[in-house]
Amino acid sequence: MLRLYLRRGLGLQPVTSDPQLQDWRRNLPSVQKEELFLETLVRFGIRSGKTGNLAMxxxxxxxxxxxxxxxxxxxxxxxxxxxxxxxxGHD
Known part of the structure; x- marks a missing residue:
């Protein structure tokens, strides 16, 4: 399922150059970026839309x-x- 998600989300175009690869790396989510984002939401009192919990x-x-x-x-x-x-690759 992960490969299907990536194929549909990213397409099948190969990245051919180092600058393109660096651009991908810079713009992909990371645990650190997403954690910082969620910490900010919690700090401002934004709750989970599903559970209503004020949590990460x-x-x-x-x-x-x-x-x-x-x-x-x-x-x-x-x-x-x-x-x-x-x-x-295909699933």
Whole structure:
């Protein structure tokens, strides 16, 4: 399912140059960026839209470990695929 999500979301165009790869890395989410974003929302009293909790969660699931692990998996698959200069394979 992850590969299908990436294929639909990122398309099948290979990244061919180092500047393109660096641009991808700079713009992809990271655990650190997303954690900082959620911490800011919590600090300003923004609650989860699903549970109403004032917590580090997304869609009722905790940021650590659930979403942080998914972000890391997406990065591994995306950057591994881009680093090999080939599109994400089919499911």
């Amino acid at each position: 969660e997304v869609d009722g699931l905790t940021f650590h470990p659930t979403h942080s692990q998914m972000i890391n998996r997406l990065l591994e698959v995306t950057l591994g695929s881009l680093g090999q200069n080939r599109p994400v």
